[in-house]
Amino acid sequence: MKAVRFHRYGGVDVLGVEDVAPRPLGPRDVLVRVRAAGINPGEAKIRTGVLHQRFPAVFPSGQGSDLAGTVTATGAAVRGWVPGDPVVGWSWERSSHAEYVVVPADQLVRKPDGLPWPAAGALYVAGSTAWAAVAAVEPRAGETVVVSGATGGVGSLAVQLLRLRRANVVAVASARHRDWLETQGAALVGYGNGVADRIRRATEGDGGDTPHAFLDFHGGDYPRIARSLGVLPRRVNTLDHDAAATFGTRAHGSAEGTDRAVLAELAALVAAGRIEVPISRTHPLAEVRAAFTHLEHDHPLGKVVLLPDALAGTS
Secondary structure (H helix, E strand, O other): EEEEOOOOOOOOOOOOOEOOOOOOOOOEEEEEEEEEEEEEEHHHHHHHHOOOOOOOOOOOOOOOOOEEEEEEOOOOOOOOOOOOOOOEEEEEOOOOOOOOEEEEEEHHHOOOOOOHHHHOOOOOHHHHHHHHHHHOOOOOOOOOOEEOOOOOOHHHHHHHHHHOOEEEEEEEEEEHHHHHHHOOOEEEOOOOOHHHHHHHHHHOOOOOOOOEEEEEEEOOOOHHHHHOOOOOOOHHEOOOOHHHHHHHOOOOOOOHHHHHHHHHHHHHHOOOOOOOEEEEEEHHHHHHHHHHHHHOOOOOOOOEEEEEEEEOOOO
């Protein structure tokens, strides 16, 4: 099969597509023909070596956690899956950016009929992270929640999950994505110098309220800003673990949100049209470098997705 590999840390130029063999099928494993696999900022950081201390690569390294596809074969102890079943799931072996992937059967859920392949393949990392972050700050109806990085893969889902809980959302994002945020009922605050003052003005109600909660999907100065706005530490969630330790906030992410029931719930919400997975662009596997260049430099709305299927084209 064809699979993405890199043999050293570096930029997108270290990525290549090579002929490799899937790992052997264990008794509780499932072989999936990958129809779609999202790419994520964390994968880019692993590739560059920025996360070497926490997530070291073993070379040659594969890539990818997100996956959606069809069951091709099952191990002898697998029950409940048969060839041809459509599935959504995840890999913890950095192996889903490939034509086929082997994963344990308990890392898959059935793909609903109304869930498009690109959205299905982009759902696990962003969805589990957004779900965990929203749950961590316990938003209630009518409360105001600030979201930094609100139009990335995770942030765009978190905005919608907050709105399902009837929270008021103040979204820190690029003005390029104003139209999409308005369709979600979120108020836009532009990022950059003076962002703390803009957030303060946007969240001041008639009674001069401060934000009730803050979700940070960007990092940098936002955890400090959240605390300076008066948000309680237990109601701030950031993906920056160092900042969380400094400011005493929460740092829930995909690890806390990884659960088959959560993934199945998210898939059902998308299939029913209650939330959407914005897809910025899709690429065939051979264009993995272009896909990551777009993700890392263009600040796209939502997700960038690889379509390893031979019939996949760019869109």
